[in-house]
Amino acid sequence: MKLAEWVWSATEPAGERALRLGALLVGLPLLLAFLFFWHHAIDTPTPAPVASVERWIEPLAGIEFNTAGFAALAKRPADFSRATWENIVLPDVVPIAPIVGSDGHSPLARVWMRVRYTPPVGQPAPEQLAVYVTRVMGGAWSVWLDGRLVEVNLEDWRMQWNVPLYVKLPPGSLSPGRTMTIDVAFPISVDQGYAFGSLSVGEAAAIDRLFEMRVFWQCVLPKTSVVIVLLLGLISLHYWLGDRKDHAYLRLAFAAIVWAFGNAMYFGDFLDDDASQWFYALNNAAISWLVAAITLFVTQFDRDRWPRLEVGLAAYAGVVTVMTLPVWHWDINGLSLQYYVNALLTLSIFSYFSGRAFTKGSREFRVIMAAVLFLPLMALQTAYAVTAQRAPDAIDLYPFSAYVVFGAFLYVMQRRYLTARRSLEELNASLDQRLLERETELAEQHRKLMAIEQDRIVQQERQRIMRDMHDGIGTALMSSLALAERGELSPARTAAILRDSLDELKMVIDSLEPIGEDIATLLASLRYRFGQRIEDAGLHIVWDMGDLPPLPWLDPSHALQVLRIVQESFANVIKHAQASEIHIGAHPAVDEAGRPLVVVVVADNGIGFDPAHARRGRGLGNLRRRAADLGATIDIRSEPGHGASISLRLSVDRA
Amino acid sequence: MTGLRDDGPKTTPPTPRTDDTRAAPTISIFIVEDKAEFLDEFSRMLSSAPDLHLVATATTLAEGLARLEGAPVDVLLVDLGLPDGSGLDLIREIARRPAWRDSCEIMVVSVFADEAHVMAAIEAGASGYLVKDSSPASFIQQIRELHAGGSPISPVIARKLLARLGAASSSENTPAAPSPERASLAVELAESERMVLHYASRGYTYDEVAKLMGVTRHTVLSYVKRSYLKLQVHSKTEALYEARRMGLVRD
Known part of the structure; x- marks a missing residue:
């Protein structure tokens, strides 16, 4: 739990902030667009476009197709006496082909669009008139009123593919019933064709609304989308720099930045012709990069x-x-070609991946694929309407794909992020759960093992006590019973046997007491039990207990063996030694190899015996056997007339 | 406290033993024992001592508890395994009755005097114990000594007391104040008490310990008794400490 919290506290702000900011960047402009649209929709009715205009295409000579040429042209009114006017319906287009097929010296011409306007009689005259054309694709347009130039678009002519024409006619030129002749002229390179959108003339305030609406959809929203996507790309890049393992953010950043660059043309134009050529070439190539991105x-x-x-x-x-x-300097329209080729390329690639997404892909994959399929469709619309100059009235949809595609990208990144987070939480929870289960399991196993060990110890102890009872008290009582039944047991003998059995029992009990490997206390308990009896037998006890190390191996079974050895030694002294004093002691020592020992000594000042011929039922062999069971040695020394001593040598550490 | 110093066994001459039989006044005794043969045996042994006077017997816990309504006796001999309960309950009841508690010495009689039984009895309030097959002389002597303020001890019990009241006790007992009625008794063992228990755990008799420490046998016996009282206090403070730790008792 704590690890996950730490991880998320470290990564959350960056990821979450990026996603939230991104959502805000996409959502806010859409909201503004809606408000703008709604505000304009409820306003006064907009003037209808002019139904038809007169057109004359004036051949040109001695004019360059550039800003300087257009400036010269604006000073040169046409010779309308040679004009051949025909009535046409707007929009009027001559599409451009992807492959131009000319030698680069196309003839030039000037297209004149003439509309006549008569302020209606009997109504209040409009204060000011304005002319509006959705799109004029060609050279710099100029607007003429009654043969006089009103305005020429020399500065901004390269943005005409996007920015609508909007010109206010000079005030005071209006009088009800008087017909005015309004001409919109623009030079063209004949090979490149042209596009001229719907034209409206009317009161400036009403026309202004049309113009602003168009500018909003056509200029403002695309620019906003570029800024948003660029920001999104920078945020993603920043996030990737923070966590370089997650390449999704790097790829998102790459796509966003390529897209933003590919749509940078909405921001304006270069006055320098060469620079503008390079910019547009790279700008157009970005469409191909976007396919890859x-x-x-x-x-x-x-x-x-x-x-x-x-x-x-x-x-x-x-x-x-x-x-x-x-x-x-190839004779191709690079932009147009790329649009078509890339649209085909992306349609096929995206269709393939869509198939995979919708058959066996994740939800994220499907959302992504559904969104990116908009991209070639919108690009095709823009290529058809704008680049090929076939539908000048249409709003180009390509920039709006940003909202769809990058909105979907954002959604997917958020899902990815949330899924990762949730799975980490789940993983953590399951780890906790598994840890808990494992702990419980271990505790249970430990408990079982302890129970088994406990059982084993109890079983062992039970067997030991059974064996002791069988060998000691059991045998003694059984044989006495046989004797008693045959009437061969004197009361004194009976008392002795019972006394022995009780002694044996006491030793068994004492061997079970928790004395903590302390042989001094073990020997002490022997004195506590039998000291009185020894003294009653007329022996003075000299007790000498040194400072003894603990004996790690001294469990109840071994303790009982030690007790028996020492008790038998007592019994021997009482029975055979005819002594007046018994010395009982224990002290630390070392053996020949330098290993620590505890030596227990039982010595008397009695008659002694010859150890070499000690076969008189002293049970010395018994003592030796018991000592061997303990892994100890016994040292018996005696000399007739000089007492006896029995030393039990116990190793402190038993291998 | 007697304020003894360990000057070594040789410096103080052995104190001559007083003859308890002649000097002591009559000691009243109450026996609670369910087995008739032991009861008879005890009665017979007591009858041989003119100063020991058996005033009451009981064979069940209920009878024993009923007798507590009467006048206190000097020494109670109680078997732990009674047919209707444990002798420990009788001992605990006496500890709750000031009249009995202050005048009656409790001696547990047991076949083996094993550590678990004896420690429980001492913690409950007993100050002595007897092995049932003690010789009559030892039996009578131990009762007299107990009445005179001395307690017997076996090596195993001495070792256990050292472990319980030894090194760890001082730190354990500082936070929990002793109960007011025994506040004067420090729960830690005095050095002389520790010495007695040390010797006893290694098998030295009271006389030997007295000689080694240069004090009287009676002093040694009283040290043992004091360490029993400390064990009782220790058990209580331990219980109180545990209860406080578990939130059963508020400060």
């Missing part, structure tokens, strides 16, 4: 890895970038 992002949600596809697409984008540089 989005595929890079998408493939990571697939179950398989696609390194070859990824490298291949990057190589393709690189080749396209080089090929479309403005150094080759």
